[in-house]
Amino acid sequence: MATNISRLTSLLLGTSLAATMASANGGELEKVMKARGLTENDVIHAAKTYTPSGGRDEFMIFSSGGQSGQIMVYGVPSMKILKYIGVFTPEPWQGYGYDEESKKVLREGNIRGREINWGDTHHPAISETNGVYDGKWLAINDKANPRIAILDLNDFETKQIVVNPVFKSDHGGAFFTPNSEYILEASQYAAPFDNNYHPIEEYKETYRGGITFWKFNDKIGRINQKKSFVLELPPYMQDLSDAGKGASNGWGFTNSFNSEMYTGGIEVGMPPFEAGCSRNDTDFLHVYNWKKLATLTKNKKNYKVINGIKVIPMSVAVANNALFLIPEPKSPHGVDVSPDGEYIVVCGKLDTHASVYKWSKIQKLIKDHKYAGKDPYGIPILSMKDSLHGQVELGLGPLHNQYGKHWKDGEIYTSLYVDSQIVKWDYKHLKVLDKVNVHYNVGHLCGMEGKSADPQGKYIISLNKLAIDRFDPVGPLHPQNHQLIDISGKKMDLLYDMAIPLGEPHQAVAIRMSKLHPEVRYKMGTNSRTGKISKGKTLAGQERVVRKGHNVTVYATLVRSHINPERVTVNKGDIVTFYLTNLERAEDETHGFTVDNYDVHASLEPGKTASVKFKADLEGVFPYYCTEFCSALHLEMMGYLMVKDPNKKYVSAQKLKMKTMSKAELKAEYDKTVAVNTATDAVIQSVVKFLKANHYEKYPTVKALVVDALDQYGKIPAQKKLSDKAVKAGDLEKAVLFENMIWQYMVKTADVGIRAKNLLVKKVATKQSAAAAAGERAFGEGGCGGCHVIGKVSSGPDLTGVLQRHENAEKWVRNFILNPKSKYHDPYVEGMINYFNLRMPNQHMTKEEVNNIVEYFKWVDENANLF
Template sequence: MLSKIRKSIVFLSVFLISSSFAATKDLQQIMKDRGLTERDVLAAAKTYTPTGMKDEYYVFSSGGQSGQVLVYGVPSMRILKYIGVFTPEPWQGYGFDNESKKILESGYIRGQEIKWGDTHHPNFSEKNGEYVGDYLFINDKANPRVAVINLHDFETTQIVVNPVLRSTHGGSFVTPNTEYIVDAAQYAAPFENEWVPIEAYEEKYRGGVTLWKFDYDKGKINEKDSFTLELPPYMQDLSDAGKGVSMGWAFTNSFNSEMYTGGIEKGLPPFEAGMSRHDTDYMHVYNWQLLEKLAKNPKNTKIINNHRVVTIEAAVKAGALFLIPEPKSPHGVDVSPDGKYIVVGGKLDTHVSVYDFEKIKKLIDKKEFVGKDPFGIPILDMKKTLHGQLELGLGPLHNSYDKEEGIIYTSLYVDSQIVKWDYKNLKVLDRVNVHYNIGHLDTMEGKSSKPKGEYGIALNKLSIDRFLPVGPLHPQNHQLIDLQGDKMDLIYDMPIGLGEPHDVVSIHASKINPSKTYDKMGTNSRTGEVHEGATLAGQERIERDGNKVKVYMTAIRSHLNPEHITVKKGDEVTIYVTNLERATDETHAFGVSGLNVHASVEPGKTSSVTFKADQEGVFPYYCTEFCSALHLEMMGYLTVKDDKKEYPDYKAAKVAKMSPAELKKEYKKILATNKATDAVIQSVVKFLKEKGYEKYPEIKALVKDALNQYGKIKEEKAKANKAYKDGDLNTAILWENQIWQYMVKTADAGLRAKNLLVKELSTKMSKNARKGEEAYLRGGCNGCHVIGKVSSGPDLTGALLRHENAEEFLYKFILNPEEYYDNPYMDAMIKAFNLRMPNQNMKPKEVKNIIEYLKWIDENAHLNQ
């Protein structure tokens, strides 16, 4: 732990020292001015993540009423992405392109479009109870749905609607090998789609747990093989699946064992009073492996809304369903990493209860019950199933485990605390205050069979005084807690101004391996297959079938093809857009002004949009993702003609404004530019071949991208030559300009490949040289100096060879450049570049590290030749 802290302090010190603010004030002065303590600085050091350094963990958070999922990193707490799930997300085109619209439409309920969601409990796919970063599941409490997110591209690929439950807070929990996704009811309601009076609550209203069968290879829920276990109309809540000794079993808690039905408008006590009358509620204990077999026999099921429901009677008869009393109004139910213990916190009890599964199983095997509930479900004795209880404080809610055996953390809603305690020896170890009214909490991979602990996250419902005020609706507050010492240490406040993020799950970064681009050109990201509208270079076209128009378009830096689309008013238009890029992060997007049309198209992907051209006019379309220097030029025009109208006969004649002599001069100039650019390309190609670029997959992909661009030149050159031969210099210049565009794109990808290859081939930087590079970049030195060539300032390659006692000279010069302006050598440099080296207020240690960096540059100078 100490080594991590020291490392963080070093990074923080580098940042503080090298900033312009720190140039005139030391760390102690900054702390004094801002009222910071040493503890504050240490907390900052623990979370500070320098440019280029990545987080240790991914955190996936429900987005609450936004219907989305948020992704951020730990320990930096930097937001990385919003994933559109149950609601549109415009930046990614989710809910705008046809493919994602189809996903959202699958979440309609009984034909009703649902425009919002209330995401609650995210969970990862698992193998042997360990988190596996292939899939993420998330439930919608408000509209009983579960979604599947493919973590190879962080996109939602499926939404399923629960056919019998009306509200499912208790999802989406996963069995140890992702056989099923457990989705428990919240508010009891009739399974059938019909009106039933509240007076028939006990007879017709029901709770339940749906077990969604997951096909891991396909990455999809198999609705046909899924089923629901009928449960009494107690309000089921959260669930957890057994593991280890409790493998095959699952546990769902509940509230309202009173089966109270409210009626405040009739003068009756409200729900909150009637639902908390009993001293205990029920934990449901059920054997999902046995239920799976029962569901296959029609004798054990009812078919409701084309969905199999295993009846209470069948489950009880088969010995697959039991109840255990638990503290009233429980919320969390969490199985220990070894599967032996089940920990339950009751919101209206100051205690947490630790159940022993082996005791539970013995009672079940002996059929030793204390009675049955009104629905005939056997009830086990609470005291005989308990390992013990421990008083923690007011409002215990949720639990998460530590890597140290027997250690668990519990959130206290009323006390606004997290308590660290030993669930085997029933002993409180530590507690920390949070701000305020904590709901869920998480420790890194804390609910898997191999929790890592290290950090904790408190998901607080109130922030009150923590951040700048933004009106009556305050942001949520996720707080990061360092768990690596004997005492918990709260080190970061993170405001989230989106929805009410309800719960999070975390996973080590090494377990998530997202694709950098889509491997198959023209991939439909929602299915993983090649899209029906996939279009390769040269296949761009516009097809008409009656009043239906299909446009097969490609996108590549820096143009969309085609650039002119003319349709008739009333046409149904479908545009397929394929991103031909192979380079990482070269996303293109497609938007049409004024028509509510948008799609995000990542490298190798095909997206499609369909709309009715019901308005006459001219509608520009463009790439909405800033993708290159010529981003603004990446556009085109959709024109909609009204066939019932007559239009003037406009002549499209072009008249070159240049004289023949000026055109000739311009033509020769562009030829010379293209020749010089091609020379650069050839030198890069020579370097890449000589250094064996094929050994490195990422570099090889960039070279492929570069050669793809370069391969287009031959055809354009033929067009330019023909225009020149025909005496059309204006058109010849345009085609030569297009050739230059392809050359620039080739050079861009090629130089990126070369730079990556240089990094691969370079000798490893020393610690001080790496710090020197950081100081060089933070000091803005790269604004004038480009390693390997002359720019606004001289090339720094060989700088240590240009002076006698060069290290000493450069050390003094960088610290105080103004003292050397009259030096003959520096005077000549100033006149040559018309620029003076400014004083960057570097610290002596920084300058020494920069000199080590310059040594490393010289050591690898041959790679830039």
């Protein structure tokens, strides 16, 4: 076993570092593997996916949340869930659907006057420039209620929802064209475009499929509905789409099922849909020239308007050589254009083959008007045989495709639903290269930018429909399972099972982290849903309550650790609006806001302004508070909404007689508070001195923290003036309160400042050896930091310089850590015990851990001036 561990560490870390690790862990890795029944491959897989605290992933994944109506965000290779984003459904944590600004976006998704509060998210897509993901915008469709949502990747919030006015469902969305000119959305289940009743017997005459081309403004990230249009299609149940790129730029491709136009009827003795929809050997791939179609919409003769949107009839598209059909394998479920636009891969769920079409062949057939026939609606049909580059037998239930980094050599990956496998194959030379089992029944795949013009390879994620026995049981409803597969070598290697605890994620899209640059704070007073300054923006000193008749508007601010104002009194029946501005500039200092019993909630990130609105129809006293644990005084960050009935006469309760402090007691309290503030300020100034001496401004991350700290510190002079004014007026009670507020700002300043200092230390200190780094980990994980803080006296002595305090210090320290009790009567140790009233406990460190801690202490001493 030891030999295996040595080989394993060498494989993972390289020979020299492996040697260090082998001596450092003292067989610890071997013990863990044995205790948990892990193989060498298990440990290698863990190392390949492990991202340490503070580490970063290479890719970010945006996955549909299925019936949750959300989007899920996670990292690769760590497979750590980073965020859920509310899209088509209310999301209480972020206040989505509970504050007025997000509610406005959610209500854009109402259909025919009906409020819709759920969605079935399917296919996320990232905006593109020249066919390459640019990391600016993300679109996703709702299959259940045909809608498209737009998210801004600057702050990961939903900004727009548009309803398709003629479709009744959509599965084939959302797909960007190569420069984000349009977003393609194909209908799923054929239905009349108008909103009238049509009997099913009129299916072929009045039921229709279609593709909507949503005009997209990539500068502002919004769909322009007036410039959008629909292409009418036969009722063939259109499915997924892909936009051409490179050689096929300007064209689009959408597959379909039910070329039979079967309508079911179990209840009248007909075979079910699934039987009638799969009778034909082939269905139809729709091929259309979207650039030409867009030009046609400039002439009113070429379209009709239905429910407010332009619709190009099939006959017009055919007459202008802009719409064609090609037979494709039966029951296809996806069409994927190669990065150069020359090949189009289609798989049929009921066919064992993948079919590879070649654009140059299709283009020639169109140019030569060489048709195999026409469908019942007069659409030209191109020969499948003459359009194909070739077919490859992959296995049972081929579905979706993703291109690999070596796509020029034909590298592509396909999911096999029935076989529960991923197959790697060559779409140019038409041969299978490798297969790997997944668990179980894979649907979509997610490659790293695998459907763009610039696939990155490295990983494939298998989005499995079933988990069955992969995770601990949680009742009849199992989690989904996303499995990470390493595709960087000749053979695919399954690395990780990731339980997905919501919805049924259908599709995911990946992008390099380096392309994403989200903001960490908003410009003060921003309405995050519009990106503009909110009319409710409120700065410190501008807090107020404005009453106009029965409308009461509260302009409030939130900052650690208070909400201003803290008391609001209204009449029963008033319409109350709170405009709330988070005044924080420190990163990650989000505040929340709710009023008990009134079903409102807002999430306020630094700089953001949001509002909540409700009718005060309940009499009583209702606390409001910050819902994010934001500081040590989080529980005190609250206020009261008092709702009185104007038609009632209230009798005051007898006031309790409270003991007040004497003048001498108040003076002592004031002096004590001022002394604490003076001492705290001295700490702050020492931190500032250190930051300046080590040129903090050279390091952007440190500089940002310093700016946040100084922002808090800058609020102190105003409070000091108020304190001095109160002292002058003889109101020491109020002066103490203002001095306490000064202390609050000082604590906030010190908190951020010390974070900046600790980060700066890491940047300017000498580089740690592997042993010293292991020692620092052992120091932290062993609980040493509970009593010892490097650079200061805490519950135990400062350990800076500990190796200079004793004869044979390294040996002395090693022995003390290994057996503290042996030195309890040592005069030095006895003095420490009496001073701190604590005995050093035995932390049961191994000899190797202790050796590493000594190396860490040496590194501390080398950089003692920094602590």
